[in-house]
Amino acid sequence: MKIAIMGSGGIGGYFGAQLAQKTDNDVWFVARGPHLQAIRENGLQVKSEVGETVVFPAQATDNPKDIGPVDIVVFAVKLYSVDEAAEQCRPLVSEQTGVISFQNGIGSEERIDDILGPGHAIGGIVYAPLAIEAPGIIRHTGNLARLTVGELSGARSERLQSFVSACRAAEIEASMSENITQVLWEKFVFLASFSGITCLTRQPIGFTQEDPFARELFEHALREAVAVAQAEAIMLDDGFVEKTMAFAMGMGANAQSSMLTDLQNGRPLENAWLSGKIVELARKHKINAPVHQAFFTAMKPFEAVT
Structure with a gap:
């Protein structure tokens, strides 16, 4: 799969690093500022009690046009940045692209579909204590790191099954829900x-x-x-x-x-x-x-x- 990580902070950086390091998926990281510079110079590092991961070199950019259309966008920005980040996703999105919203609140999926068109947004939940420790470095505390994803329609779509399979191949605990709401x-x-x-x-x-x-x-x-x-x-x-x-x-x-x-x-x-x-x-x-x-x-x- 070709996967773009829109927002390479705690959540996006951690799960993106696992997918990039442990599978042959084509993973791109969208970041900016000192975090992007550090990823380019030293790779994306994950520090965790259950094992450290370093992705070097990492495919990282601040311009989604450099990436082009992907199969899945891991959409992991803060809630106050949803509208701006969804607009930036336009070059990443083809007719079949899924945009998995890993936000803390409710309603982000509707905002994504309003901007990118209906049918792209997918619900997502992450259970993991993750944060940027320093530019280019993600800190994972404890051993909890799992995610649940689901189409808003409840369908077990091919795109989502492929993503879950990719996650499991990367040793990520991932499941699919038919009632993600x-x-x-x-x-x-x-x-x-x-x-x-x-x-x-x-x-x-x-x-x-x-x-x-x-x-x-x-x-x-x-x-x-x-x-x-x-x-x-x-x-x-x-x-x-x-x-x-x-x-x-x-x-x-x-x-x-x-x-x-x-x-x-x-x-x-x-x-x-x-x-x-x-x-x-x-x-x-x-x-x-x-x-x-x-x-x-x-x-x-x-x-x-x-």
Whole structure:
């Protein structure tokens, strides 16, 4: 397959590196600035407790026209960059190209199809603590690194089956879902709440695991988000909150949201697309969501800090 990584940060850089290093797929990285320069000069490096990967030389550019049409675009940019990045994808997209959206929130797939035309967007979920440690270097913490993808129609398309097969050949834990919208919402409910509590406390999840007040606040946030999901006709499994609490309480104490990492490093935040989206939808359905409103409001002064 010919694969373009649009956004070669934590997610795109990590999974792209595995595909480039461990398979014979034609993998291209779209990056910019010092990160692109470092990749060109020293290769793309992944530092992980489960093994390090170096792709050198790496096919890297800041101009998608250098790449041309591909089979799959791994679309892994921040939520506030979706529209701009989707426009930049035009040279990568042919009639059959799939654009797998690995975003934290909900609704990116619709924005991609609005820009590139219907039928290109594919839903994607990544479960992995990943971040750019330094230009050209991706840091993977722990041993969790898996992804789930699915056509919005639920079809088991040839393009998606080929991508999943490529991932498995690269020793990536990958699966396909026939109900990706539900899976996207499940992660969104968790991530909006997880990002909110870690950013509000300025602490990794270990603080919430140990502090009963923070733990209660996190559970209230989950219940608010579940109520919003139900109002949007997304029926989450019975016991979803309890299962999600158990998952969060079992995470490594140093695990933190990518939004907290961005906050600590003075980068723009995805606040408006996480707790902000919960608040927006809660108001639409006349649901009270005071915890997410507090999360959203507390982070507003830092949303655009650079």
